[in-house]
Amino acid sequence: MTDFAFALEPDGLLLHSPDGVSRRFPWLWLRDNEPAAFHPVTQERSFDLLSVPPDIFPERAEMRDGEILIHWPDLPGPCAYRLDWLLARAPGRRRPDPADIAPVAWADDHAVARFEAAALAGDEGLGRMLSQLKRDGLVVIGGLDGDEEGVALGQRIGFLRETNFGVIFEVVSRPDPNNQAYTHDELGLHTDLPNQHLVPGYQFLHCLANEATGGDSVFADGFRILEDLRAAAPAAFRLLAEVDVPFRFRDRETDLRIRRPLVEPDAAGRPVRLAFNPGILDIVDMESGIVGDWYRAYRSLKALVDSHSRRLQLRLKSGEMAVFDNSRILHGRTAFDPNTGRRRLRGYYIDRGELDSRIRVLHGAQFE
Amino acid sequence: MTDFAFALEPDGLLLHSPDGVSRRFPWLWLRDNEPAAFHPVTQERSFDLLSVPPDIFPERAEMRDGEILIHWPDLPGPCAYRLDWLLARAPGRRRPDPADIAPVAWADDHAVARFEAAALAGDEGLGRMLSQLKRDGLVVIGGLDGDEEGVALGQRIGFLRETNFGVIFEVVSRPDPNNQAYTHDELGLHTDLPNQHLVPGYQFLHCLANEATGGDSVFADGFRILEDLRAAAPAAFRLLAEVDVPFRFRDRETDLRIRRPLVEPDAAGRPVRLAFNPGILDIVDMESGIVGDWYRAYRSLKALVDSHSRRLQLRLKSGEMAVFDNSRILHGRTAFDPNTGRRRLRGYYIDRGELDSRIRVLHGAQFE
Missing domain, CATH: 3.30.2020.30 (NE0471 N-terminal domain-like)
Incomplete structure (x- = not known):
């Protein structure tokens, strides 16, 4: 010195x-x-x-x-x-952030990172899983055999984020669904709750039973899809990022609306958020003159979402939990026949702020 | 037809x-x-x-x-x-939204709208209070005499938003504060938790006891302050809107950071969000060459915040609750002497999406 x-x-x-x-x-x-x-x-x-x-x-x-x-x-x-x-x-130098982990986009040849619950019992294992989740946007955790083990793991990360569907939601086929997830229909790839003012950050889906015929899980990396769209049709990408559209969910108790574009790029134009949910996209209301262009762009995006070269299909078994970034990873399922066996998933959300905070604390960064 | x-x-x-x-x-x-x-x-x-x-x-x-x-x-x-x-x-026409109530900015001559809890028991009264809250950003509710009545009122609006301080926080003087609110010091005007990825929408502060000397509540309308700043020093307003700065809160369990500008204008340049909390503003890290200009702009904003012509001081009594928009209204308190009597406030947040949803449902809009 x-x-x-x-x-x-x-x-x-x-x-x-x-x-x-x-x-x-x-x-x-x-x-x-x-x-x-x-x-x-x-x-x-x-x-x-x-x-x-x-x-x-x-x-x-x-x-x-x-x-x-x-x-x-x-x-x-x-x-x-x-x-x-x-x-x-020194001014001009940003403080390093252990939670600032660059995403790596993937396609259908991606091998989903898998962790066993036993290996996550310590802080180091938990930190490694969270870092992988930030990188890939999706991990699968096995060996969560009790019904409550999925929630207990989440509570080690941060508090569970409440929404109008509650703190914990059970995805089962119901006679009176207020959401398509609560049917036994195929669920097309989507991100959850883009109608919310504060879109939930990460989704945790713990499989408690999957004995019915059908009901495979499907995932796709929205960042890969958007990078492909931007390369193939830059004007379509820009239009989807510029035009905000209304999303809306309503039932007897709630009427949750927001306006946002489907795509959010960063200052350099790279996609950082995707809001894709045709079911709760409200009736779009841009000026009549750009409706045609916007629908063409939206169809281009949908064609990439539906493309099998960008999606993974896997079957969650009882005791497995999928964890994914809800503004990046699209998720869905194949249809299932509720007469052939039980299918139960327990889901919850943890927001980005809390998850990033846990990464920093596990890294010992909070006293830096 | x-x-x-x-x-x-x-x-x-x-x-x-x-x-x-x-x-x-x-x-x-x-x-x-x-x-x-x-x-x-x-x-x-x-x-x-x-x-x-x-x-x-x-x-x-x-x-x-x-x-x-x-x-x-x-x-x-x-x-x-x-x-x-x-x-x-028809394309080009936005659907009317009952929750889209224009804010009206106010100064020190503002008479805070006051509602009695009994008048909010029905849906119409509740809807009127929420509309006023959207307009003024601040209301006071009287007659909430039981300790639990403040929370019960919030639960009629929507679920309470959890943060790292819990779902419900008790503002009392503590020997081991992890936040300045939990001391008996003066609390300068601020907005809560701008360090969070998802900043809480509305704050509800229910006074359970206020028997100590001091401890008056202070409020100011950030929109009025920002409009005044924009008129008097447009370049300062723009700089505060353009330069993002780090906010950070940390304790043993959390390390919650985000970068955002202090001021967020809408497309027309009007202020729609204020993030003002000198205590948890992290060390700013913009390029050395603009630090001077940024600090001058920040001082101009702080001078308006501290100006007595833009602030209200009132004393919450036991049974009264202040409700305010946390990205618009600055709040604080005068110092109090914990040896002269008890001072207890019970606080919680409800986010904008849920509050707007309740306005729409009370209006019968969810079936439109």
């Missing part, structure tokens, strides 16, 4: 490090983020930004034992900034 | 109504939204868009008793479209 040097410039501290890189720390930034001004227990910032003038400038600064001590005109003693703390937080 | 006329044009049905307005309904739109193709119980669409060619054209159409019957080449019988159904859903 002895090869560091610094200069007090009008617009901030200029720190020269031995690697030859100079970093600039604006004065108000340094004052606002003075390490000792964060509450020792809550870690919340207690500094009032308006308590100092906007052009605050230190009286002096000195380097000592890997720290820079800055003497502010409004404080009795100096504030100590560790050099490694400064280097890790 | 006898003065309607129609024509089969290449790109859709052209419907002439007696008011002289002609509306165009593209053919694929008509086929996709054929009213009888929606499941009678789930109301979900069952039509497969790829089951017909993109240029589908009817064999013929006829008008009868307020309906147009369209004979599609792929169906054995005609599909009936009611004229009033068509008029209400």
Whole structure:
């Protein structure tokens, strides 16, 4: 740390490090983020930004034992900034996030990552499964034999997210379905609840019984589908990202509507969210002149969704649970005959924020 | 209905109504939204868009008793479209939404709307309170005298939204606070949990006891503050809307982070969301060159937040509950002395989707 040097410039501290890189720390930034001004227990910032003038400038600064001590005109003693703390937080550099795991899109030749519940009992195994889930968007967990084991695993990750279907939903064939999932019909590939203001993040589907004829699970990677659409028909991709459409679910108790585009790209144009659910797509209401183009684009997307070269079909057995990113992975099932045996799935959601938080905590990142 | 006329044009049905307005309904739109193709119980669409060619054209159409019957080449019988159904859903016309209530921004001369719990016992009273809440962003409900009455009222609106602080949180002074709210310090005006991927929609704060010296509640309308900022310093407003910043909360169990700008405008530039919480604003990490401008903009916003001409101070009494939009209304409290008496608030959140749904259901809109 002895090869560091610094200069007090009008617009901030200029720190020269031995690697030859100079970093600039604006004065108000340094004052606002003075390490000792964060509450020792809550870690919340207690500094009032308006308590100092906007052009605050230190009286002096000195380097000592890997720290820079800055003497502010409004404080009795100096504030100590560790050099490694400064280097890790230099403006223009984002803090690393263990939950920021890049997705890798897949097609029908994908081998779904499989984990045994016993291997997830420890923190390391759980962390490995969650990292794989972030990468692939889909994992299958085996060996969850008791009815409650699927929920218990989720509760180690975070609280279960309630929706109008409850905290936990049982997917069984019902005489009075308020949703197509509660029939024995084929369920085309879709994402769940794009009609919600806050779309659920990850879905957990624990198979408790699958003894009926039919009822295989089907999955497809929406990112792969959207990448293919963007490459083959960029104008269609853009139109689906630009035109927002109404989604809606209603029953006696609820009328849950939202407007959003089917596709959400990031700033670089790469797909980061897919909302695909023809059943609860409300009647689209864009101007008559673009309805034709929009339907052509939507058909192109649907053709890719239905393409067998992009989908996986697998049969969940009792004790297996599929876990998937609900804004990326499309899921569905083949029809089944409820007269040939029981088929029961228990499902719930955990949102992205809680799942990412668990990855960070397992990684020990929360104290960084 | 006898003065309607129609024509089969290449790109859709052209419907002439007696008011002289002609509306165009593209053919694929008509086929996709054929009213009888929606499941009678789930109301979900069952039509497969790829089951017909993109240029589908009817064999013929006829008008009868307020309906147009369209004979599609792929169906054995005609599909009936009611004229009033068509008029209400013509492309380019958004379906009316009873929950779409325009906000009216307010300053310190605002008289907070007050409702007595007894008047909310029926659906009409509840609906009136919720409409006012959407308009003003803040209401106070009196007469909730039992400890559980505040929660019971919320449950009539929708399920309570869980967060890392639980489903229900008790705001009391604690020896081991993981959040500044759980101290007896002054709490500066802020919005709750902007660090969350899904920011809670509405906050409900039920006062169970307020016997200590101090502990008044403070509120300000973030929309008013942002409108004032936009008028006085449009470049600052834009910068706060363009630069995303990290928010973060961490404790032993959680590490909840997200990046978002402080201000979110709609397409017309009007503020629709505010994220303001200096305590859990993480160390900002934009490029060094814009840090200075960003801090100047943030100071301008903070000066308006702190301005007494935009804030209300009121004292919640036992049995009163404040309800407010958590992405619009800033809330805080004056410091209190825990040695002078008890101060207990019970809080929870209900998200926007569920609250809007309740407005629609109370309005009878879910069957429209």
